[in-house]
Amino acid sequence: QSALTQPASVSGSPGQSITISCTGTSSDVGSYNLVSWYQLHPGKAPKLMIYEGSKRPSGVSNRFSGSKSGNTASLTISGLQAEDEADYFCCSYAGSSPYVFGTGTKVTVL
């Protein structure tokens, strides 16, 4: 199972919106509405930001939203804040080898 494709880096100024794409195949992203997104800060436990494509866990800011079109899922961060600077990974259910992660995106707040 190949990793899902994400842009290596995305940047934006405070207050702006950015979108991170996560491209898979018809065997993973395209077949299931089971994409989740994780935020990784160095030295800290990864944090679930979005699950099942577009659902936000309790406590996650509504500035984070998820969507999907075909084989590509997206995470949008609106009203970008300094604390959003981190690495972000998508993950999709993929059937028999159940989880495939994305290549990761470094978000920089300019």
Place this chain on the structure above:
Amino acid sequence: QVTLKESGPVLVKPTETLTLTCTVSGFSLSNAKMGVSWIRQPPGKALEWLAHIFSNDEKSYSTSLKSRLTISKDTSKSQVVLTMTNMDPVDTATYYCAAAPARAYYFDYWGQGTLVTVSS
């Protein structure tokens, strides 16, 4: 409050077997509502899912690493153990354990991870 904490050796030699322990609190490993996975991240690279154990002791493994992995749990100690045989320098990574709700395909709680270096 659900927490997970990974423990194990910082350094292993090539060909050795790695044993990692994930100690959980805030839920029971016999609770049908949660399962635990191991996931790793080599330095500067993507996350990679390794293995999962369900509350009923059913197990699932990465297809590419299945021959080297064993996941198990000790409910009385609230621990999930991962063993990986025949370690190689390419296995150098931060290893995480993460909890997933039953019948769901996402990880809502993670440990902070433990860095394992494979070197002679």
